Amino acid sequence: MSTLKDVLAKKIDEHRPRTVKLLKEHGDVKISDVTISQAIGGMRGVKSLVTDISYLDPYEGIRFRGYTIPEVMEKLPKPEGKDYPYVEGFFYLLLTGDIPTKEQAEEVVEEFRKRSQIPQYVIDILRTMPRDSHPMTMFSSAILAMQRESVFARNYKEGKFNKFTCWEDMYEDAMNLMAKLPHIGAYIYRMKYKGDTPIEPDFSLDLGGNFAHMMGIEPPYDEVARMYFILHSDHESGNVSAHTTHLVASALSDAYYSLSAGIDGLAGPLHGLANQEVLGWIQNFMDQLGGEVPTKEQLQKAVWDTLNSGQVIPGYGHAVLRKTDPRYTSQREYCQKHLPDYPLFKLVSMLYDVVPDILREQGKAKNPWPNVDAHSGVIQWYYGLVEYDFYTVLFGIGRALGVLANITWDRALGYPIERPKSVTTDMLEEAAGIK
Numbered sequence: 349m350s351t352l353k354d355v356l357a358k359k360i361d362e363h364r365p366r367t368v369k370l371l372k373e374h375g376d377v378k379i380s381d382v383t384i385s386q387a388i389g390g391m392r393g394v395k396s397l398v399t400d401i402s403y404l405d406p407y408e409g410i411r412f413r414g415y416t417i418p419e420v421m422e423k424l425p426k427p428e429g430k431d432y433p434y435v436e437g438f439f440y441l442l443l444t445g446d447i448p449t450k451e452q453a454e455e456v457v458e459e460f461r462k463r464s465q466i467p468q469y470v471i472d473i474l475r476t477m478p479r480d481s482h483p484m485t486m487f488s489s490a491i492l493a494m495q496r497e498s499v500f501a502r503n504y505k506e507g508k509f510n511k512f513t514c515w516e517d518m519y520e521d522a523m524n525l526m527a528k529l530p531h532i533g534a535y536i537y538r539m540k541y542k543g544d545t546p547i548e549p550d551f552s553l554d555l556g557g558n559f560a561h562m563m564g565i566e567p568p569y570d571e572v573a574r575m576y577f578i579l580h581s582d583h584e585s586g587n588v589s590a591h592t593t594h595l596v597a598s599a600l601s602d603a604y605y606s607l608s609a610g611i612d613g614l615a616g617p618l619h620g621l622a623n624q625e626v627l628g629w630i631q632n633f634m635d636q637l638g639g640e641v642p643t644k645e646q647l648q649k650a651v652w653d654t655l656n657s658g659q660v661i662p663g664y665g666h667a668v669l670r671k672t673d674p675r676y677t678s679q680r681e682y683c684q685k686h687l688p689d690y691p692l693f694k695l696v697s698m699l700y701d702v703v704p705d706i707l708r709e710q711g712k713a714k715n716p717w718p719n720v721d722a723h724s725g726v727i728q729w730y731y732g733l734v735e736y737d738f739y740t741v742l743f744g745i746g747r748a749l750g751v752l753a754n755i756t757w758d759r760a761l762g763y764p765i766e767r768p769k770s771v772t773t774d775m776l777e778e779a780a781g782i783k
């Protein structure tokens with residue numbers, strides 16, 4: 349058994365009695381009430397999901413296994429001469445809660461290497477799809493197509509389902525998938541946007557380094573890849589991609605079905621697509637100005653025009669966060685170090701000066717501050733990744749780290765099929781005393 353699986357097995361054994369005790373002895377303790385506006389309004393704030401992988405504080409932002417983003421970046425082992433950690437070591441942290449040693453992170457690098465081969469039929473399917481299919485459609489289709497590889501589904505079909513050990517099958521599926529996703533993403537990119545010139549992997553490199561290599565983008569893009577995948581990995585359980593993955597897995601669907609569904613949710617404009625929309629919006633606006641960087645007044649007018657036409661300002665606002673997203677701040681710090689004079693970075697910084705005041709003045713958005721997506725595109729654009737349809741795929745590769753870790757734990761703790769209760773509008777009117 350690998351160190352990761354071994355440590356994970358011990359953590360699961362230690363954790364299970366906590367869940368069992370809570371259920372058996374304290375199952376009736378109330379942790380949330382639900383109002384009519386929550387029932388109609390997307391269940392905001394209803395505490396009804398459990399995860400230990402990450403926690404999102406409205407004011408502090410995300411913590412992964414209790415660590416803030418700066419702590420994660422500082423404490424995790426890094427490839428030789430690099431500033432950003434091994435993504436593989438970060439996956440180890442998400443799964444086990446422990447900061448791995450460099451050797452343990454490198455063991456995961458090796459595990460992924462062994463599992464990384466994309467089946468030929470996946471390549472064939474991708475090549476058969478119309479080239480103008482959205483890359484997220486291609487990415488999700490590739491994941492779904494590989495469902496026949498699922499160890500979990502095979503063992504289930506053969507009657508080998510065991511409540512206590514089935515997490516191991518989920519773990520195998522998660523590892524196999526995670527190892528392949530960067531390769532699939534890079535293949536789609538090179539096929540679709542770079543004249544169909546896929547680049548063979550370089551197995552001397554870690555996940556971030558190899559991804560940059562397969563994309564055909566020079567260092568320090570490898571650092572961007574490491575940072576980007578880590579920042580986008582997890583945002584607790586209630587966001588659309590994480591919740592969808594968890595929900596589908598709760599039906600004992602395997603990791604392939606579950607992740608593909610989660611990726612479909614991430615593809616929406618209010619979720620992962622926002623990062624592409626931010627750049628589209630900025631570019632469109634710069635085009636109108638003949639390519640000039642706008643003045644503050646022009647920017648204010650553009651923001652108001654967007655709002656007055658009934659659209660949202662992409663990259664701003666959040667369902668849970670109530671301050672600037674630390675994932676935004678982390679990317680901003682990268683830009684300040686590596687591309688301080690880049691006009692697009694300057695424009696994104698100007699938006700930071702202008703948008704929150706306007707959103708406050710408009711008075712609708714509960715959070716006027718930028719989220720992760722307000723910054724992601726700028727860095728990609730700087731390194732030549734200008735095909736912004738592809739940005740959600742990058743988000744998807746990162747998000748897979750979190751949701752796959754989550755569904756492995758779902759199995760380990762035997763979480764049941766999810767089934768909230770619906771009510772009718774009549775019932776709400778009765779509850780409100782107006783009927």
Ligand code: AMX
Nearest residue numbers: 618619620622660661662663664665666667712713714715
């Ligand atoms: N621009 C304009 N209006 C906004 C806004 C924004 N950026 N953010 C919220 N609002 C509006 C909402 O549309 C809503 O209007 P309505 O009452 O007319 O329907 C009102 O403010 C209240 O919304 P909220 O409670 O503050 O936000 P929410 O929880 O309903 O939605 C989110 C959260 C992220 C979907 C929303 O802020 C938004 O649409 N932002 C822009 C898109 C975006 O950046 N998405 C990425 C989020 C991060 C991610 O998942 N990657």
